Amino acid sequence: MTSNEHVVVIGSGLAGVRLARRLGELGTPVTLIGEEEHRPYNRVLLAEVLAGRYSPEVIALPAPAGLVRARVTGIDRAARTVGCADGSVIAYDRLVLATGSNPVLPPLRGLFTADRELPEGVHAFRTMDDCLGLAKAVRPGARAVVIGGGLLGVSAARALAVRGAQVVLAQQSERLMERQLDPAASELVRLHLTGLGVEVHTECRVRDVRCVAGAVRSVEMADGYALDADLVVLACGVHPRTGLAQAAGLEVRKGVVVDDELRTSDPSVHAVGDCVQHAGTVYGLAAPALEQADALAALLAGDTGARYTGTRSLTRLTLTGPDSPFDLAAFGETEALPGDDVVQLTDATRGTYRKVVVRDDRLVGGVLVGELGTVGALARAWEGAEPLPSDGGPLLHLLTNDGGS
Numbered sequence: 001m002t003s004n005e006h007v008v009v010i011g012s013g014l015a016g017v018r019l020a021r022r023l024g025e026l027g028t029p030v031t032l033i034g035e036e037e038h039r040p041y042n043r044v045l046l047a048e049v050l051a052g053r054y055s056p057e058v059i060a061l062p063a064p065a066g067l068v069r070a071r072v073t074g075i076d077r078a079a080r081t082v083g084c085a086d087g088s089v090i091a092y093d094r095l096v097l098a099t100g101s102n103p104v105l106p107p108l109r110g111l112f113t114a115d116r117e118l119p120e121g122v123h124a125f126r127t128m129d130d131c132l133g134l135a136k137a138v139r140p141g142a143r144a145v146v147i148g149g150g151l152l153g154v155s156a157a158r159a160l161a162v163r164g165a166q167v168v169l170a171q172q173s174e175r176l177m178e179r180q181l182d183p184a185a186s187e188l189v190r191l192h193l194t195g196l197g198v199e200v201h202t203e204c205r206v207r208d209v210r211c212v213a214g215a216v217r218s219v220e221m222a223d224g225y226a227l228d229a230d231l232v233v234l235a236c237g238v239h240p241r242t243g244l245a246q247a248a249g250l251e252v253r254k255g256v257v258v259d260d261e262l263r264t265s266d267p268s269v270h271a272v273g274d275c276v277q278h279a280g281t282v283y284g285l286a287a288p289a290l291e292q293a294d295a296l297a298a299l300l301a302g303d304t305g306a307r308y309t310g311t312r313s314l315t316r317l318t319l320t321g322p323d324s325p326f327d328l329a330a331f332g333e334t335e336a337l338p339g340d341d342v343v344q345l346t347d348a349t350r351g352t353y354r355k356v357v358v359r360d361d362r363l364v365g366g367v368l369v370g371e372l373g374t375v376g377a378l379a380r381a382w383e384g385a386e387p388l389p390s391d392g393g394p395l396l397h398l399l400t401n402d403g404g405s
Contacts, residue, residue, distance in 0.1 A: 004029065007300055008082060008090055010072050010244065011098030012040045012063075015273030015289035019096060020064040022297030031090060032064050033082070035071040038128045039063055044286050046131045047155035050138075051162045056128060075248040077266055094268055094300060097245055097256055098293075101238035101274040101284060102126070106147065108219075110209040121216035122209060122232045125156050137231055140164030144231040145219050147206050149176040151317060153235035154189060158319045160233070161196040168199045168227055170206050170219075180315045180330040184346075185353055185367045192319060192326045240275040240282055255282045260307045262296045272296055279310055287313045314379050316372075329375045332365025332382055333357055340364070345399055354399050361387045374399055 007023055009016045012034025020032040034040060038056065045059040070084040081089050103124040105111065113119055123134045134156075138144065142165045146157045149171025157169040169176075175186040176193075190200050208220040209232060220226045240255035251257040251265040255277030262270045262278075272292040274284050283289070288311035298306035314331040334357065336342045341358040352370030356363055356378065363382045368375055378399070381388070 005093035005300075006031070006091070007094045007096060008033065008092035009096040009098055010082065011100055011273065011275075012036065012067065013043060013098060013100045013273060013289075014061070014286055015100075015293045016040075016096075016098030017061045017064065018290050018293035019098065019272060019297050020066065021062065022294060023300060024064050024066070026297065026301035028297075028301050029066075030064065031066045031068055031092075033068045033070055033072055033084070033090070035069070036127065036129070037069065040067075041128055043126075046125070046128065047152075047159045049128075050125075050131050050135055050156065051159035052135070053162075056132070072244060075244055075269075077248055077269065080268065092268075094270065096296065097264070097269065097271040097275055098273045099241040099244060099271075099275045102241050103234060104237045104239055105234060106206070106236045108206060108209050110211055113214060119209065119211045119216050120214055121230060122234070124234050125152060126238065134160075134231070134233065135163075138163045138165050141166060142230045143228050144168070144233065145170060145206075145227050145229045146233045146235055147219070148235035148237065149173070149200070149202065150179060150235065150237060151177055151315065152237075153233075154193065154319070155317070156233050156235050157193060157198050158196060160231075161193070161198050165231070166199075167197065168201065169193065170204045170221070170227075171200070171202045172205050174203050176200070176202070180334070180367075181328070182334045182355065182367055184355070185328060185330070185334070185369050188351075188353055188369045189319075189326075189328065238274065238284055240277070240284075242275055245271070245275070253277055260309055261299055262292055262308055270296055270300075278308065281310065283311060283313060285311075285313050285315070287311055312383050314375075316375070326369075327372045328367070328369045329372055329379075330365075330367040331379055332363075333359075334365050334367045343399060356399065358388065363388060 007030045009020050009032045017040045020030050023030040040061040042059045048054040072082050073085050074083045081091050103126040124130050144160045144165040144167045146153050146169045157167050161167045176189050205222040207222045210218045218226045218228050242252045245256045246252050256271040256275050258271050273289040291311050295308040316329045319326040336357045344355040346353050354368050356366035
């Protein structure tokens with residue numbers, strides 16, 4: 001493309017804002033369309049707003065100059081225009097979908113009112129409005145049930161506990177954050193939450209949401225046990241937001257399918273962020289979204305060699321509490337396969353846990369809890385995928401050296 005083509009970006013989350021800002025810096029005309037009334041913000045930090053640690057202004061992103069607040073209702077690929085709910089039509093030379101993801105709403109009895117709204121007291125936890133609604137509703141002593149024990153559910157439970165709520169976390173699988181953590185690290189997360197007063201139930205499936213006069217009163221488990229609830233938080237994951245792409249006839253599988261130039265099945269339409277499926281993978285994480293935005297900005301600004309070839313992403317989480325913060329990081333494969341070598345260091349006094357998995361003399365994954373000074377050096381060794389020296393000394397140095405972050 002030429003750098004004077006007009007780029008329209010749909011979606012003002014991390015990926016959309018990063019792309020629009022990069023294009024603006026490179027002199028490419030760009031219009032960013034965002035439907036939320038709030039300033040663009042860093043969604044990763046919403047739990048800190050819920051906990052009262054940050055105000056919404058603190059997590060706001062610098063808004064690009066060409067920000068339009070509107071809800072896009074359709075894409076006319078033949079005319080190269082997008083239509084908005086307010087009747088406006090915006091023309092593009094190149095279109096970028098950065099539509100993000102929607103929260104997964106589990107199939108629970110009683111979850112929706114007759115007009116398909118969530119009952120009073122039941123909240124998803126995905127947007128600033130969700131966060132502010134929860135912050136307004138929570139009060140000391142409120143009984144809160146968080147459904148889902150992944151990264152989002154753990155963050156929400158911790159934030160509500162910090163606000164003084166009586167929190168129960170219900171996780172369907174056998175441990176917390178099972179996608180990122182091994183059993184030992186997951187147990188440390190559970191201990192941290194219980195230390196904050198959170199009651200954690202694993203292998204626990206919620207069946208019903210019970211409401212009175214349109215407001216939640218309890219949730220019922222599959223075994224018939226009922227938990228009183230003033231608040232219910234749905235943290236059951238997210239799925240790519242692909243409705244616009246599907247309606248426009250673009251190829252969609254798990255997400256909007258893109259190639260290494262982040263092109264969809266229409267060469268004039270690209271996509272980045274949580275809505276994207278690249279090489280069979282839907283990431284749903286901040287780091288890949290930002291990498292995609294940077295690669296696409298370079299490409300659209302005229303760098304014909306720019307490509308996105310995938311992200312080896314690292315999960316990092318800090319849970320703040322009344323005492324010291326609880327830090328963890330995980331990357332790659334945290335559970336060993338037969339034949340893998342495992343190096344593991346545990347210090348109960350300092351509350352630290354470090355484990356790496358080595359396969360064919362290469363670092364394939366690791367998990368660290370507590371002091372994260374080594375995470376930078378370990379992540380670089382993992383990302384480089386270079387063979388490790390056979391004597392094991394440098395790996396032990398990486399595990400114990402606190403100067404690498």
